[in-house]
Amino acid sequence: MTAPNSRLRFDLDAIAQRIGGQIGKAAGPSRVLDIGCGDGALMAALERDYGADVRGVELDPVKVERAVAKGLSVIQGDANTDLCNYPDRSFDFAVLARTLQTTNRPDQVLDQLLRVADVAFVSFPNFAHWRTRAALMFGGRMPVTNAIPISWYETENIHHVTVEDFRALAAEKGAKITREWNFANERAISPLGANWRAEFALFELSR
């Protein structure tokens, strides 16, 4: 997955294409903050393919080191506490891919995203996917699925969230959902019945 020319993970690929499509409308390079950027795969693609000015935040020092070794600007830090250090609207886009469910207060992190950037992308595993529901309903055990692959006692996910929950949170925050993607088996699916059918969801939001 980290090979230099390998394809981006599907949710990151959708974000890269969406940001790429909007770049060039503003003067100067578009500024992107990738929170929970891992080893910087999305950042590298955005810089390489679209000339974006990309910054990253990542908690795991091993991943930070890999990203810095690639020449990317990544700060070891925590989405829960560090976003407040960025000035208002200092980015055009903020990305929070598969990280929301690991934060202490997802609602506050969403506030921060929409404060530091004009447009925010948030992706997460959908806890209302039918496999997850089935595991709970029939097995009575915490689900371990493709989308939620780690047992409850060692997962970093502390706030499981569903597509419907996220829509409700966005509405409560007065954030506009300007676009939504749903994925199953690593492919985009129609939004029809997404709360049942989507393993992952990706939202684009703005104030």
Next chain:
Amino acid sequence: MTKARVSKVFLLPEALPLDSGQVLEGAQIAYETYGELNSDKSNAVLICHALTGDQYVASTHPITGKPGWWERMVGPGKPIDTNRFHVICANVIGSCLGSTGPASIAPDGKPYAMRFPVITIRDMVRGLVALLDGLEIEALHAVVGGSMGGMQTLSLAANWPTRANRVLVLASTARHSAQNIAFHELGRQAIMADPNWRHGDYYGSDARPDNGLAVARMAAHITYLSEEGLTQKFGRRLQDREAKSFGFEADFQVESYLRYQGSGFTQRFDANSYLYITRAMDYFDLAEEHGGKLADAFAGSTARFCLVSFDSDWLYPTAESRHVVHALNATSAKVSFVELSASAGHDSFLLPHDQLDRVVRGFVE
């Protein structure tokens, strides 16, 4: 003893203005270079040394005969690759290995001693910038420094923002804390309490304030290590004996080690230089120089920054690096930061560390 290898020496063509308002006339800077400077002079990397460091970053030290202090980082194929980069490392103003300092001869023909003007980190960097001017290097590919070298690196980025394209700061800080100053004061008092110090006028005599300087070095050395590192290395093991002596000899290995560090240091360092350089570090407060707001220090910079801290460093702990990172974020500078795990404390930046190597290589390239 083999004859000491003599560094290149740059004579400053003009008097060096100092933060104190004084000027230093006829100063010289001793420096070493490694690797070839390319035709458009765009591949120069300046390495700034720490408090008791020197210009021998990747060549044998003329007094101790030991390898350069960062030989593992600087050289052909190494993270700072001298096949690609022209590495410059200079002895700072105030020090004692060829650059003008308190042991140098003043215009009146006698050593400066305590008549040497008090200098600051920015004054040291003024000297380094004068050297770059002399070498006709307009913009450095990178400036790199750890500890006090990191302070110089930050000072260069803040005060001469067009002179370096990349700024790498290891285990450092933008200001000296009260605790940092306290430890330095302990060292200075140890030197000044030595009867051989004689208000700094010891240069003509055989009796030097070696005892005071050794104690200063021992105290400082403790701050460079971590409790975990010391425990791993020495524990409570006894040195060359089966039982405690019930006296004040160096019973414990850690005591013996510190005494060795202290006495070795007096062979290669000047006590007055130690006073002046620690003072410069204590005065360092980059925010204060820029109206009290650290972010303003970097407002004019277009350089890329990278800061590295070590989790066991209690001299310049991670919070100090984060403080700089936040200021850089506030000015929208391109900045990377990572806290690396290491058990050796502040000294970790000088010791083998694969992750550090990869970060340095990746950032400098």
